Amino acid sequence: xxxxxxxxxxxxxxxxxLGSFIYNDKKYMTPMFMPVGTLATVKTLxxxxxxxxxxxxxxxxxxxxxxxPGEDIVKEAGGLHKFMNYDGPILTDSGGFQVFxxxxxxxxxxxxxxxxxxxNGDKLMLTPEKSIEIQNKLDSDIAMxxxxxxxxxxxxxxxxxxxxxTIRWAKRGKEAHKNEQQMLFGIVQGGAYKDLRKLSxxxxxxxxxxxxxxxGVANDGESKExxxxxxxxxxxxxxxxxxxxxMGVGEPIDLIxxxxxxxxxxxxxxxxxxARHGHAFTLKGKINIKNAKYKKDFxxxxxxxxxxxxxxYTKAYIRHLITxxxxxxxxxxxxxxxxxxxxxxxxxxxxxxxxxxxxFKEQFVKDYYGGINE
Amino acid sequence: xxxxxxxxxxxxxxxxxLGSFIYNDKKYMTPMFMPVGTLATVKTLxxxxxxxxxxxxxxxxxxxxxxxPGEDIVKEAGGLHKFMNYDGPILTDSGGFQVFxxxxxxxxxxxxxxxxxxxNGDKLMLTPEKSIEIQNKLDSDIAMxxxxxxxxxxxxxxxxxxxxxTIRWAKRGKEAHKNEQQMLFGIVQGGAYKDLRKLSxxxxxxxxxxxxxxxGVANDGESKExxxxxxxxxxxxxxxxxxxxxMGVGEPIDLIxxxxxxxxxxxxxxxxxxARHGHAFTLKGKINIKNAKYKKDFxxxxxxxxxxxxxxYTKAYIRHLITxxxxxxxxxxxxxxxxxxxxxxxxxxxxxxxxxxxxFKEQFVKDYYGGINE
Numbered sequence: 213x214x215x216x217x218x219x220x221x222x223x224x225x226x227x228x229x230l231g232s233f234i235y236n237d238k239k240y241m242t243p244m245f246m247p248v249g250t251l252a253t254v255k256t257l258x259x260x261x262x263x264x265x266x267x268x269x270x271x272x273x274x275x276x277x278x279x280x281p282g283e284d285i286v287k288e289a290g291g292l293h294k295f296m297n298y299d300g301p302i303l304t305d306s307g308g309f310q311v312f313x314x315x316x317x318x319x320x321x322x323x324x325x326x327x328x329x330x331x332n333g334d335k336l337m338l339t340p341e342k343s344i345e346i347q348n349k350l351d352s353d354i355a356m357x358x359x360x361x362x363x364x365x366x367x368x369x370x371x372x373x374x375x376x377x378t379i380r381w382a383k384r385g386k387e388a389h390k391n392e393q394q395m396l397f398g399i400v401q402g403g404a405y406k407d408l409r410k411l412s413x414x415x416x417x418x419x420x421x422x423x424x425x426x427x428g429v430a431n432d433g434e435s436k437e438x439x440x441x442x443x444x445x446x447x448x449x450x451x452x453x454x455x456x457x458x459m460g461v462g463e464p465i466d467l468i469x470x471x472x473x474x475x476x477x478x479x480x481x482x483x484x485x486x487a488r489h490g491h492a493f494t495l496k497g498k499i500n501i502k503n504a505k506y507k508k509d510f511x512x513x514x515x516x517x518x519x520x521x522x523x524x525y526t527k528a529y530i531r532h533l534i535t536x537x538x539x540x541x542x543x544x545x546x547x548x549x550x551x552x553x554x555x556x557x558x559x560x561x562x563x564x565x566x567x568x569x570x571x572f573k574e575q576f577v578k579d580y581y582g583g584i585n586e
Numbered sequence: 587x588x589x590x591x592x593x594x595x596x597x598x599x600x601x602x603x604l605g606s607f608i609y610n611d612k613k614y615m616t617p618m619f620m621p622v623g624t625l626a627t628v629k630t631l632x633x634x635x636x637x638x639x640x641x642x643x644x645x646x647x648x649x650x651x652x653x654x655p656g657e658d659i660v661k662e663a664g665g666l667h668k669f670m671n672y673d674g675p676i677l678t679d680s681g682g683f684q685v686f687x688x689x690x691x692x693x694x695x696x697x698x699x700x701x702x703x704x705x706n707g708d709k710l711m712l713t714p715e716k717s718i719e720i721q722n723k724l725d726s727d728i729a730m731x732x733x734x735x736x737x738x739x740x741x742x743x744x745x746x747x748x749x750x751x752t753i754r755w756a757k758r759g760k761e762a763h764k765n766e767q768q769m770l771f772g773i774v775q776g777g778a779y780k781d782l783r784k785l786s787x788x789x790x791x792x793x794x795x796x797x798x799x800x801x802g803v804a805n806d807g808e809s810k811e812x813x814x815x816x817x818x819x820x821x822x823x824x825x826x827x828x829x830x831x832x833m834g835v836g837e838p839i840d841l842i843x844x845x846x847x848x849x850x851x852x853x854x855x856x857x858x859x860x861a862r863h864g865h866a867f868t869l870k871g872k873i874n875i876k877n878a879k880y881k882k883d884f885x886x887x888x889x890x891x892x893x894x895x896x897x898x899y900t901k902a903y904i905r906h907l908i909t910x911x912x913x914x915x916x917x918x919x920x921x922x923x924x925x926x927x928x929x930x931x932x933x934x935x936x937x938x939x940x941x942x943x944x945x946f947k948e949q950f951v952k953d954y955y956g957g958i959n960e
Contacts, residue, residue, distance in 0.1 A: 281881065524671045533625075533627055
């Protein structure tokens with residue numbers, strides 16, 4: 213269902229914003245990190261576990277759900293919330309990113325993108341209208357416009373052509389949007405080109421979306437500088453009363469830098485992907501639980517953490533599970549890593565309240581990036 | 587820690603027994619099905635989830651834990667309960683079954699069994715003393731004697747030689763047993779040979795163990811007839827005041843037939859293994875959730891089930907998870923399948939109380955084996 217973003221406070225020394233919205237009678241605060249549930253499941257976890265780590269919005273993936281199980285089945289189930297048993301807010305991406313990153317070869321025309329399914333090679337076409345139609349049926353709370361995601365290496369000429377097409381696609385998608393209970397966000401593209409970001413932001417805002425996202429920062433080859441520029445070049449043209457979403461970003465420093473530049477929500481597969489490979493965030497840096505030194509380490513992954521994994525299990529046990537490929541290992545680290553990023557956002561919100569976000573960043577960077585890096 | 591078995595009631599028309607024991611101030615009832623946590627984790631599940639389905643004793647595996655993470659690490663962690671965060675009763679098997687089923691080639695001598703690790707090919711030797719030493723360190727509540735598990739195809743001559751050696755091994759293991767907080771169970775072998783089962787049972791009972799198990803019924807090639815005979819040939823020689831454990835059995839009909847013949851506890855990987863492959867027990871028979879007919883089936887796996895999976899998810903959603911290889915699918919079906927067998931045991935106990943176990947069996951077999959079989 214739709215909800216309204218309330219800007220509660222601006223931080224004194226940065227562009228950071230504290231915001232909130234009410235959904236199903238519950239108040240959610242931004243800046244917020246959103247765990248990714250690609251196939252209508254945040255990998256290995258239940259909705260109850262997501263709530264226990266204080267998750268808010270979660271993501272699901274239009275491209276993946278279109279292929280499996282198919283949007284009609286989700287619609288028949290009563291929409292994504294009922295299908296996956298999650299009563300918190302759900303955002304679906306447009307499928308654009310997956311079409312450009314997973315499916316090859318592809319053919320981009322004004323109409324849309326033709327490509328082969330990464331599952332079985334079937335020839336498929338995704339258009340702005342089709343993406344919206346699928347998302348309407350999935351019945352997420354927030355749908356995303358269908359956009360092209362060119363690589364960082366794209367020339368100015370290509371990027372300009374692409375940005376203009378993405379604006380035309382955004383308009384077509386908005387016209388095709390039929391679900392009145394669903395918000396629709398526009399996407400700002402333009403790579404690291406200042407004037408293209410401006411053009412993209414201004415033209416997208418003219419279409420009057422329910423929120424705006426900044427894309428093209430986590431495709432392939434973008435540097436951190438590119439990412440920060442992309443935000444800085446876009447934010448000035450976005451309205452203050454709408455949510456700003458940085459897509460596909462979850463590295464702790466990027467969350468902090470994004471907030472500092474005015475971003476409200478983020479999503480990334482990083483916490484769950486790292487977990488499956490045995491990596492865990494800690495305030496003292498990222499550890500690799502498979503390291504031999506944790507064999508007899510009977511302390512929690514992170515002493516300072518309040519998650520289920522840290523309250524009940526030791527590094528030695530989780531290391532054993534991960535090295536033996538036991539699912540519970542990935543579960544425990546997924547809980548921990550998601551909780552870590554959500555707690556980081558909680559700490560960021562406290563710092564915004566007290567106008568000390570830059571000090572917070574300095575201390576965090578010193579402890580985390582100056583610490584363990586396994 | 588040790589506990590005492592109390593025989594509460596014998597069923598009027600069969601050899602079935604209702605029993606109980608107190609562990610950590612909690613009363614547990616037998617007959618009982620024990621989920622298997624090979625590597626100190628019941629695959630995909632947490633201890634809390636095991637409690638939620640009313641699990642009692644769970645199993646862990648000596649051979650596997652010896653190899654990974656090693657018994658010394660578990661000991662240093664404070665034993666299996668602390669290591670895996672399970673405060674219910676834990677039974678460890680002897681490693682014998684795995685040595686005979688997983689590790690090839692092997693060389694059996696009076697001293698023990700020499701074999702190659704299934705993980706890295708290292709040459710290893712397991713002896714009765716070594717098995718007990720490992721289990722002492724794992725600090726399970728119930729340790730098992732180290733036994734030979736000959737295949738069903740073994741000749742009478744081989745089986746006789748093997749049974750006698752297993753009895754000598756049982757004696758050596760008992761002498762090596764040093765953990766005063768740990769019970770030690772003896773194992774009756776002898777294949778489908780009546781006089782060898784008698785010999786094995788009588789000689790094992792003479793050694794005065796804390797409980798007795800019947801082995802060699804789930805090795806390789808045993809028929810259901812062989813299994814039932816093995817129980818019938820062994821039970822008359824086992825004391826009434828000790829627990830009787832049928833090893834490696836979890837097919838619903840075998841649980842019922844085992845109870846009818848006087849068995850108190852059972853273990854099997856079946857519910858979790860079936861779950862990972864998308865199979866689910868229901869009162870109307872076993873279903874294969876991957877079947878296309880469940881694509882749009884928005885009802886629970888089993889309407890009659892009270893488990894977390896059946897209360898919150900549909901067949902369509904679980905089918906989607908299983909077909910997309912999403913871990914949550916195996917988790918949900920593991921919860922359901924374990925709950926199914928534990929609930930079957932609850933129903934069996936009620937039937938024993940009311941002396942209607944044979945009627946219960948007849949109805950169950952009609953519904954389950956006369957039902958779906960996917």
